[in-house]
Every structure is written in structure tokens, then in C-alpha cells.
Amino acid sequence: MMMYWKLLAAIFPLLSLAMVSSGDKDSEILLEIRDSLANHSSLSNWNASTSPCNGDKANWIGVICSRGKIWGLQFENMGLQGDVNVEILEALPTLRTLSLMNNDFEGAMFDVRKLGALKALYLSNNRFTGEIPDDAFKGMRWLKKVVLANNDFTGKIPSSITMLPRLLMLRLEGNQFGGRIPDFKQSPKVASFANNRLEGPIPASLSHLGATMFSGNKNLCGKPLQECRWSGPMESPIFTSTPDPEDKAPPHAFTLALILTCLVLVLLIIPALVLIYLSRRTQNPQASQGTNAVESKGKKAVRSLEHGKLTFLKDTSQRFDLQDLLRASAEVLGSGNFAASYKVVMHDGPVAVKRHKQMNNEGKEVFDEHMRRLGRLNHQNLLPLAAYHYMKDEKLLVSNYMQNGSLATHLHANSTPWFCPGNNKPSLDWESRVKIIKGVARGLSYLYKELPTLMLPHGNLKSSNVLLDDIFNPLLCDYGLAPMVNQEQIHLFMAAYKSPEFSLKGRISKKTDVWCFGILILELVTGKFPENYLNPNYDTQTSLVTWVTDMVMEKKMDQVFDKGIKGTKDKRIGLINLLNIGLSCCHEDLSVRPELKQVVQEIEQLDDHHDFPSSIPELNFEMSQLSP
Structure with a gap:
């Protein structure tokens, strides 16, 4: 036994020296x-006096660490130039990403x-050019993600x-890229x-x-x-498209809205009926015939309860577990x-799920790491993310319930049919609208400051x-979720992907x-x-910008401003400034x-209650720039 400890005593300094030498070598590299x-300049905190990694924590900007080793380099949005010295x-x-x-x-x-x-390679949104050799990725059997979007690559x-x-x-x-798309041995998910x-x-x-x-x-095709x-000739086919039977003039906006309203109602009514049925079964134990009420109510939000628990991100007095959440009464x-x-009613009040x-x-x-990052955000104009639940196919996000609803409800409820939910909300006066838009601006500004590495902070x-x-x-919600969404279908779900730059060039910034803020x-x-949010792609014909510019060009400014704004005539200067x-x-x-x-900065200068003079400013944008 004594010999064993002596041997360890002799080996341990050598192992420590090897580890230090390895860390020093990584720093030098x-x-x-x-x-x-x-x-x-973005890598200004790189200093040989500190190790790049401390366990899973990185001491150097742009370095991703795992168990004290350099797992990845994340040089994003840094304005870097020069040659990549491979x-x-x-x-x-140990570099994997x-x-x-x-x-x-x-x-x-x-x-x-x-x-x-390498397991992941991200080179998008640079100015790489030229053809990529046909064997460029040969033998890279671990590579899972290849992102080369928005460069100037040519060839096949x-x-x-x-x-x-x-x-x-x-x-x-x-x-x-030109030519044909080659067949894939392993079909990618995205x-x-x-x-x-x-x-x-x-x-x-x-x-x-x-x-x-x-x-x-x-x-x-x-x-x-x-x-x-x-x-x-078959050797040089000219590919054309057959007429698409659905490629007709788009339906009138009212018809489209009516169709969507009906679809939404169906989606609302069916879950509501299911919830009522489940609630009654929970209240009547005999009707359940021994079936666990939690498992029955769990169909509301998840398939079963064996997939984990709620993870809380905020210190709050209202704490509950997943079973409590699924057992509580809920409203769609x-x-x-x-x-x-x-809306789920808990013991200490309702929450939104x-x-x-x-x-x-x-x-x-x-x-988990991304949710923790969002959970650390703290601003008066952000709806805090209180808790979440992870499953492979579904995610639950829990936050405080806002009794006043959304801005959309207050702007559009009075123009919706009587059978639509949220109707009869009071219209917003000018002071309220200025207050809301200033709060939204401040919330966005905070997101840009706290989430600088995200392409889309909201x-x-x-x-x-x-x-x-x-x-x-105003409280912003659904922020910072773009990196977690399926990239193949993200254009169907998120407002940013309805923008002209994505629809016309496949790019975002x-x-x-x-x-989105302008809309x-x-x-x-x-x-x-x-x-334009109802369409999968940006369409100038349904763009609110196009409608506004058309009204201005036709000198129909009286039709531009919302009639629900009280005292619109007195607030005309402020309205025009905000419109600009x-x-x-x-x-x-x-x-x-x-x-x-x-x-x-321009939003902060808006006045929400000033009595304006009779002289009215003109719109200061150039019509030629805004016309599609």
C-alpha cells in the first residue's frame, strides 16, 4: 500500500504539469x-495570464468550453476580417464547433x-466567394450542421x-450555386x-x-x-413549371379574414370542449372509473407526466409542480x-401557459441554457419567463397572466364580429398609444443590449x-425564441420572417x-x-406600408389615422411624426x-399630451423609396 501512494505521489505532479502545459498550449494557439x-478588438479580453477555460465556463470571449477543453469557437457579429488560418x-x-x-x-x-x-460549421452572412471543391467535405463523418447561407459561393x-x-x-x-441539386445519401432534417x-x-x-x-x-421543379x-433534346432539358391551379388572384382581405376567423374558432372550440369534459370527469370520481385525474387533465398540455418537471427561473412566492399545473382548471x-x-388558475392566482x-x-x-439566459432578463417592459417544461416534441412556457390582454385586442376588437373573443374592448386614446410605443421601444432596446449575439433579439x-x-x-413576450424554432418552418411562425429581406433575399439581420417595430x-x-402577417411570404400588395403610401399619394390622409383615437385633430402633428x-x-x-x-431616440421625443399648433407638418419620407 505504501508503494502505491508513493507511486501516486510521483505521478500526480507530472499529470498536473501536463494539464497546465496543455492549457498554456491552448492559450498560445x-x-x-x-x-x-x-x-x-472584440477579442480584447484574451490574455495569456488567464486560462481560456475553467471547467465548462469560458474566461475568453467567443470560446466554448467543455471540461476544461476548447470545444468550440463562436466568433459571431464581431466585424472580423482576414484569412482563416486552418x-x-x-x-x-477538441474543437467540435x-x-x-x-x-x-x-x-x-x-x-x-x-x-x-468538426460537428458544426457556421459561415453564413460573410463574403466568401468562388466554387467549393467537390471533395471539400470528404471524410468528415462527424459533421452534423453546415450553414453557408448568404455568401457569394458559385458553381455546383x-x-x-x-x-x-x-x-x-x-x-x-x-x-x-448553379446546376442540379445532387441526391443525398443521408437526407437532412433541415x-x-x-x-x-x-x-x-x-x-x-x-x-x-x-x-x-x-x-x-x-x-x-x-x-x-x-x-x-x-x-x-434530353441532354439539355429546359425546365418549366406547370400552371398551379391555386396560383390565382389572392382572395379579398375580408374573405381571407373570415376564413381565418372560422379556423381559429374551430381551434378554440374543440380544445375548450375537451377541457370542459376533462374538468367534469375530474369533479366526478365515479365517472373516471379509477383513472388518475392528473393523467386525464394532462392531455390538455402534455401527453404524460413521466417526462420531467417544471423548471422555475424566477424567485417567486407562487410555486407549483407540473402535476399542480395540469390538475388546475384551464381556459383556452x-x-x-x-x-x-x-389561462390556468392556480392557488395564488392565474398564470399563462x-x-x-x-x-x-x-x-x-x-x-435549458437558452431558457436560463432568457430567465435572467429583467426589464419593466418585458414579460418575465417564470418557468418552463421540456419534452422532445413539446415545450411549456409559463409566465404571469395579464388581465388586460394584448395590444392587438385593444386595436382590433371593436372591428371584429360579435362572436370573436375579446370583443368590446375600449379604444386606446393618443396618450395610451404613445405610452405603449415608448415602452415597446425601451423593451426592444434592452433586448438588443442584453442579447447582442442573437441575430434577432426579439x-x-x-x-x-x-x-x-x-x-x-406594455410587456413584450415571445422574445428571443428564434434560435430554438425549427429552421425549416420558422418562416411560417415568426413575424421577422415575413420581412422583405427574408422573402426576397433569404436574409435577416x-x-x-x-x-417589425415599424409595422x-x-x-x-x-x-x-x-x-402581410397572414401570408407565408412578404407581399407588397398586402403590405401596410404600401397602403399608407398609396393613401398619401392619393391625398387621402384623413383615411390613414385610426378613427378610434380621441381628439385626433389636436394630435395630428404627433401622429404624423410617429407615422414618419x-x-x-x-x-x-x-x-x-x-x-x-x-x-x-426619436420615439422618446414624442409628446403624448401637448396641445399642438394649427400648422401641420408634412410627411418627410420619399415616396420613390417606399414604393414597391
């Missing part, structure tokens, strides 16, 4: 990587094969990418080829994807697009395509996601939230519902669209 890049990266044997998204890298893509152990899609045995996500949209120069039939291995994943390629037809608030909402089926983009560890800003407390302070402002001023801000936020050209900081 990272510093060499930093020095090879231009404009690397030879230096090779010296990090590399993200260079939203920088200014240019030139040909580096030789990624030298990083054979490399066939080696189709042979990756573990490929789950592939995003190539917004480039200049893939986008939109806005390239691809042609020919879509391979069967990708036919399960949505049509928008192939939009913006004029000569693509086959499922899920139109049937392929060609003429001329709404059932949209992104989430079903419930959202049931999501579209947040399967990441595993539990990543989801991502789903619209009037139904602006809740009002008892004194009409932080200014996309500004566009919200126009909705607040005009009282009109933005019909909203229109500037909705500019299709991102270079002209203002930054959020500038918009917030």
Missing part, C-alpha cells in the same frame, strides 16, 4: 488565431477537411456534402436551397421539405414544387400555429405579443426587428391589421433603414 485576424485551428484537437457568422470574411472557403472532427453544390453520414442541417440559401441559380428536378431525398426551401430558383416538364386563450395559449410544438431545433442542454414582435398590464404598460407603429397609428418613424423603419433597403438606437 488561440492568441495566434486572434493575431491572424484583422479588426479583432493550420492553426488544426492544433485544437466553429462559427464565423455575420462577419466580413471574404475569398474562397478554407480547407475544412483539415478539421475532421459539392457532392461530398451529400455523403455526410450524420448530416442534420444544411443551409445554402442566398448564394449563387435544408434550404432558396435564392440560388439551381435548376432541374428536386431529388426524391429532399422532396419532404417545404416549397419555400427551394424558392428563388427559377428553373427548379418537382415535388414539393410544380411538376417538371421539358422540351428539346388562443391556438395559433406557433403556440396554444392557456404557452404550449409550443415548433421548438425542436436544439437538444435539452442547449434549450424575432416575433407584433401587436399580439405586446401585452398590457393594469395601467397599460438585427434591422429585421426594426422592420407595429403603423398598426398603432392606422388601427389596421397588417395583412414607422415608415422609415419599414424601408426595404437595409442601408436606408435606421438602426434601433436611432429609432428609440
Whole structure:
């Protein structure tokens, strides 16, 4: 035994020395990587005097750690330039994920094969150019996610990418890839080829994807697009699309709204009937015939109770477990395509529960970390996320219940049929609207400050996601969820993906939230519902911006402002100023669209109760810039 301890005593210093040497070596490699890049001021806290990793915690910006080792490099939104020195990266044997998204890298893509152990590669929103060699991904058997979107790659899609045995996500949209899409040995769950120069039939291995994943390629055909037809020699087919029987003039807005209203009512009535039935069974033990009431009521929000527990993110006096939540009486608030909402009455008061089926983009560890990050946010104009429940196919998000409902209800309830829920809400006066828009601006500004690495700090800003407390302070909800949503279908659920830059170019940016904010402002001023949110893609014909500019050009300003605003004549200057801000936020050209900081400054200058003089300012936007 004594010999054993002596042996350990001799070996332990050597092991410690080896570990220290390994950490020092990683520091040297990272510093060499930093020095090879231009404009690397964002990596200012990289210092050889501290280790990059402390267990799973990173001491250096942009470094992802696991058990004291460098697991990944996340250089996003840093304005980095220069050459990616893959030879230096090779010296990090534990590197598994590399993200260079939203920088200014240019030139040909580096030789990624030298990083054979990579699991994820993110290069989107840079200026990489040229053709990617056909064997660029050969032998990368661990690679699961490849994101090359919004660069200037040309040539054919490399066939080696189709042979990756573990490929789950592939995003190539917004480039200049040409030729046919090759067949995939392993069909990815998420893939986008939109806005390239691809042609020919879509391979069967990708036919399960949505049509928008192939939009913006004029000569693509086959499922899920139109049937392929060609003429001329078989060696050089000319692909055309057969007429789509559904490709007709869009229905009138009222008809479309009526159809959607009926669908929503069906979705509301059926869950309500189920809840009433379940509630009665719970109140009558004999009717349940021994069936556990919790399991019966659990069908309201989850399939069963064996999948985990509620995770609370806030220190609150109201604590309950998942069984308490599912046992309580519930009322259906709404059932949209992104989430079903419930009012659940607990012992200490009601809570709001959202049931999501579209947040399967990441595993539990990543989801937990993201929820904790959102849970740490604290601002008077954000609805705090109180708790959540994770399951693979469903997620529950719990927050405080707002009795006053949403901004959408107050803006549009009086124009809805009597049978729609939430009707007869009082109209908002000018002072309330200014108060609301200022609160929304402040909440957005806080999100931009606290979530700088997210491309979309909010991502789903619209009037139904602006809740009002008892004194009409606005509270933003559904913020920061874009990274968790299935990327293949995110355009169907989130407001930011209805923007012109995504629909026309397949791109989003932080200014996309500004566009959503602009639509919200126009909705607040005009009282009109933005019909463009009802479509899967941006359509200038249903754009609220187009309607406003048409009214101005036709000198029908009296029809622009919401008649429900009391004392509109006295507030005309303020209305025009706010309208100007909203229109500037909705500019299709991102270079002209203002930054959020500038918009917030202009919003803060609005006066909510000043008696205005008789002289009226004119709209100061250029009609040529706003016309589609």
C-alpha cells in the first residue's frame, strides 16, 4: 500500500504539469488565431495570464468550453476580417464547433477537411466567394450542421456534402450555386436551397421539405414544387413549371379574414370542449372509473407526466409542480400555429401557459441554457419567463397572466364580429398609444443590449405579443425564441420572417426587428391589421406600408389615422411624426433603414399630451423609396 501512494505521489505532479502545459498550449494557439485576424478588438479580453477555460465556463470571449477543453469557437457579429488560418485551428484537437457568422470574411472557403472532427460549421452572412471543391467535405463523418447561407459561393453544390453520414442541417440559401441539386445519401432534417441559380428536378431525398426551401430558383421543379416538364433534346432539358391551379388572384382581405376567423374558432372550440369534459370527469370520481385525474387533465398540455418537471427561473412566492399545473382548471386563450395559449388558475392566482410544438431545433442542454439566459432578463417592459417544461416534441412556457390582454385586442376588437373573443374592448386614446410605443421601444432596446449575439433579439414582435398590464404598460413576450424554432418552418411562425429581406433575399439581420417595430407603429397609428402577417411570404400588395403610401399619394390622409383615437385633430402633428418613424423603419433597403438606437431616440421625443399648433407638418419620407 505504501508503494502505491508513493507511486501516486510521483505521478500526480507530472499529470498536473501536463494539464497546465496543455492549457498554456491552448492559450498560445488561440492568441495566434486572434493575431491572424484583422479588426479583432472584440477579442480584447484574451490574455495569456488567464486560462481560456475553467471547467465548462469560458474566461475568453467567443470560446466554448467543455471540461476544461476548447470545444468550440463562436466568433459571431464581431466585424472580423482576414484569412482563416486552418493550420492553426488544426492544433485544437477538441474543437467540435466553429462559427464565423455575420462577419466580413471574404475569398474562397478554407480547407475544412483539415478539421475532421468538426460537428458544426457556421459561415453564413460573410463574403466568401468562388466554387467549393467537390471533395471539400470528404471524410468528415462527424459533421452534423453546415450553414453557408448568404455568401457569394458559385458553381455546383459539392457532392461530398451529400455523403455526410450524420448530416442534420444544411443551409445554402442566398448564394449563387448553379446546376442540379445532387441526391443525398443521408437526407437532412433541415435544408434550404432558396435564392440560388439551381435548376432541374428536386431529388426524391429532399422532396419532404417545404416549397419555400427551394424558392428563388427559377428553373427548379418537382415535388414539393410544380411538376417538371421539358422540351428539346434530353441532354439539355429546359425546365418549366406547370400552371398551379391555386396560383390565382389572392382572395379579398375580408374573405381571407373570415376564413381565418372560422379556423381559429374551430381551434378554440374543440380544445375548450375537451377541457370542459376533462374538468367534469375530474369533479366526478365515479365517472373516471379509477383513472388518475392528473393523467386525464394532462392531455390538455402534455401527453404524460413521466417526462420531467417544471423548471422555475424566477424567485417567486407562487410555486407549483407540473402535476399542480395540469390538475388546475384551464381556459383556452388562443391556438395559433406557433403556440396554444392557456389561462390556468392556480392557488395564488392565474398564470399563462404557452404550449409550443415548433421548438425542436436544439437538444435539452442547449434549450435549458437558452431558457436560463432568457430567465435572467429583467426589464419593466418585458414579460418575465417564470418557468418552463421540456419534452422532445413539446415545450411549456409559463409566465404571469395579464388581465388586460394584448395590444392587438385593444386595436382590433371593436372591428371584429360579435362572436370573436375579446370583443368590446375600449379604444386606446393618443396618450395610451404613445405610452405603449415608448415602452415597446425601451423593451426592444434592452433586448438588443442584453442579447447582442442573437441575430434577432426579439424575432416575433407584433401587436399580439405586446401585452398590457393594469395601467397599460406594455410587456413584450415571445422574445428571443428564434434560435430554438425549427429552421425549416420558422418562416411560417415568426413575424421577422415575413420581412422583405427574408422573402426576397433569404436574409435577416438585427434591422429585421426594426422592420417589425415599424409595422407595429403603423398598426398603432392606422388601427389596421397588417395583412402581410397572414401570408407565408412578404407581399407588397398586402403590405401596410404600401397602403399608407398609396393613401398619401392619393391625398387621402384623413383615411390613414385610426378613427378610434380621441381628439385626433389636436394630435395630428404627433401622429404624423410617429407615422414618419414607422415608415422609415419599414424601408426595404437595409442601408436606408435606421438602426434601433436611432429609432428609440426619436420615439422618446414624442409628446403624448401637448396641445399642438394649427400648422401641420408634412410627411418627410420619399415616396420613390417606399414604393414597391
